[in-house]
Amino acid sequence: MNLLEDDTALVEAVAEKPKGGTALFDGDSGSLPLDARRALCLLLAGPSLDAGRYSQLWTALLRHEAALRSRLCDLFLELVIDREGGVAFTRQFDTGELDTPVLLRTSPLTFIDSVLLLYLRQQLAEAEAHGHRAVVEEASLVDALSVYEKSVSTDRAGFAKRVAGAITKMKDNHVLDKLRGSDDRYEVSPALKLLFSAEDVQALAQAYRELREADEGQEKPDGE
Incomplete structure (x- = not known):
């Protein structure tokens, strides 16, 4: 050589x-x-x-x-x-007309999924305003979603199943991370504040508020 x-x-x-x-x-x-x-x-x-x-x-x-x-x-x-x-x-990345593969997983959101995300985003904002991390209990999530039962289903068992499915989806996607030593307490991922701006939260909250009020109005007897 x-x-x-x-x-x-x-x-x-x-x-x-x-x-x-x-x-x-x-x-x-x-x-x-x-x-x-x-x-x-x-x-x-x-x-x-x-x-x-x-x-x-x-x-x-x-x-x-x-x-x-x-x-x-x-x-x-x-x-x-x-x-x-x-x-x-x-x-x-937004690559325009360039044909590129999509590597990130996407999870279609149901109505209950989106309501839950909104609630978690609000909990995150409130916690950060007080200088601490957002921690929620599973029971509180169920209670927060219960006001939308009439909007989704008149079948209570079916609604409970949808709520459980939404919570499970948040766990699987690490939007909710279980706290050590606890079976029903979770930390909300700080990434939610980057995914949902304050304007997004206000718009969604108003839309869901109007939907909830419309359902409550339908339950009132005529003349009230």
Whole structure:
């Protein structure tokens, strides 16, 4: 092998070696340190990365923000960060007419799902106004939704099943995270405030308020 061939082999070897010597396992060609990779995985798994719950990963996210944004862009995903609120999540980029795959899961919302999301968003806003995290009990969620029973179904058992299904959907999508040591208390994901603006909350609240009042008016006897 001549000198030129030796130089070519050396260049190829250096190119294949992860930058900064960050290889974590045999065959690893990644360039991000461990915590940054874990932050990336959490963002992809969703729904959000919360600074309060994952302080070490939040620090890694901010330190390697440019690299993480680049990797997410390769997947047509946008990184959204609320530095003041300490929460980040990913969403599909608006790529216009470009035909791109959709990697993020979507969950169609029923009426009860949307009402529950609105209630949780309001609880989050109230908790943050007082400087603490939003924690709800499952019984309080059932009570909050019960006022819409007439709007959805006259079958009480059927309505209870829909409410249970909506709560389960919030758990499965990590909008509600069970607190340790509790069977019926959950923390509301801070990401909700980024998904629903204050204007969205006001508009939805007004629409549901009018619907509830219309149902209550139908229950009153004529002449009252």
